[in-house]
Amino acid sequence: MIWIKRNVYVFQVKGTVFCTDGNGALVDITAKSSAYLPVQEASIHKIKHVEEVGIVPGLREEFMIIGENEADDSLILSLRSIQFELAWERCRQLQAEDVVLKGKVVGANKGGVVALVEGLRGFVPFSQISSKSTAEELLDKELPLKFVEVDEEQSRLVFSNRKAMADSQAQLGIGSVVLGTVQSLKPYGAFIDIGGINGLLHVSQISHDRVSDIATVLQPGDTLKVMILSHDRERGRVSLSTKKLEPTPGDMIRNPTLVFEKAEEMAQTFRQRIAQAEAMARADMLRFQPESGLTLSSDGILGPLASDLPAEGLDLSDVPEAEEV
Template sequence: MAPALLGHNSLRNPSLFPPFIGKNVRFFYQIVPFITCNPSPFAGKQVSSVVVRSSALKNNAQTRERQRLKEQFKIARERCRTDPMDGVTFSVEEFLDALDDHDLVSEVGTKVYGTVFGTDSTGADVNVSSSCSAFLPLEEACMYKINHVADAGILPGFEENFVIIGKNLDDNRLILSRRPIQYSLAWERCRQLQSENAVLICKIIGGKRGGLLALVEGLQGFIPLSQVSKRSGLETLIGKELPLKILEIDEKSSKLILSNRKANSEYQEQDLTPGSVVTGTVDSLKPYGAIVNVAGLTALLHISQISHAHVSDISAILKPGDIIKGMVLRYDHEKDRLSLSTKKLEPMPGDMIHRQKLVYDQAEEMARLFLQKIVEAEEAARAFSESESEV
């Protein structure tokens, strides 16, 4: 076998070797026939030196490769330590957004952000990621009873946070709801109103044993009989609006306790003299102004007294149910009617249109400054009159 193998032409022709044969191996097979066919006294030593040389070449190549990889690893490690974003073509925010799009958490109770892309009489189709759509049923679109999702302002292009409440096994789509978020906001709003000790004007929606039921920020509140000013004929109050204050809140047990007596006592303490600031609730809007309920009294906020800036559309500024502050201009004792102004409370002209909260926050201070100006004007007029009398 050996002479035949060593004498084979393929061993002398390197081009006939398969491509996967290493260079060192090729060299060995080329040199062995030459040594075999040309024997010498040192033939054994030559073969031994060739094998050693081949092994040394192979080891040197591996050493160089290891050294090259080691240097590359060292450079990469240093770059990660000093500038990890070097060469990265996207930002961390873009990376997180991509994770949100492709790794959507679909557990019940998870809050997701989506965009409505279609509506019908049964609900709305919502896109919650680049590869996932969901459905918002009509009954889950709003905490109030509505006939169509459009009644809640839900139209194609509407963007909002939703809560996952289930999954449709037929089409594998998520089922969403807005009600948990709205209820959470309503409880938060009630806690704020309680902390502000605000007087609310709420509609009585029914009665139950021991009291009345009222609607506060979309939540059902209970007015114990002991907290109702009018003890007789409670059924006549159903459907009407009463001033109320929040006594107790417990979101976990859905407890909302209200008082009509405390609200009435505070209303009666309000100063109704001209120049005083009162709190009321907008009952309705008319072309000539807003009708406001103040301590059970009817007050008019005329359109000319809303702002120093021109007001053409009252509904763009106020709406029924809004709680406002106004300065008393006049009180008609015979008719129990008030005339109010928010214009006199504006720190700057037009604030009632653009920054209502600022107007209400500084209402008492602006009323004080207004009365001070009146006093100064009266004193100046009196001084002028006395000087004329002397002349």
């Protein structure tokens, strides 16, 4: 196969690894001369030996010819170049889908931090980081990110942590079910990472049955479904529950798999109960405030008394256009 990259022709060939050493691997590409894969061209990630990424004798793979060794006329191969092409393509796809993804902070400069995504190094300006953490505090941490710019020609990848956090928080509606990972356990509950946001699953919200030792139910690293009980945006506090997702009391202790299978169904029932309670509360309020001039219609819609409406309907000619506040 022939690739054209930046007006340069590059060749892609099939080859079989038949020998490895400390510097790379010898590859049979059925050519008259031998071909060599240097260790630095074996992966998009930094490795010390080709076997770290599964390059062993007998492996048949697609390689890119990137040059020739003048000393012995052997061809120089690369897997790294192919992986870079695929990584850029993947980034363009993720940007088009406008997804939130995780990036590991691997470096910093005076303007922001460098994050690793899909094997590529991208830049996150400090102005696009939602927390007030320093670069040193963010090093080696994973940040939720969204793409701002993907430009392979200029080798520019720019991310925003602020946009990712805003997107994640917009989905934290009361009663919604989200996937989380247990970060740490405390005597009073478990801290759960839900898309880059830490929520508290209080010990009283794990199960209807009493939980005396959280470690008997949850462990750091566990993945689970939780329901949002409350979200204080100003303080950045999120309260979670698995108790509300139990089909029968104690299921979270006896059969957590069943709880996660029925999570959406149980959450929907919970939201319906909340909606019914709110409707009843509104109805009770109107019974004690008849002077408000409002009533509930037969379908539960709050509105003015029918007798107060002009027979010919409402005059909407002077209503101003809606504008953003």
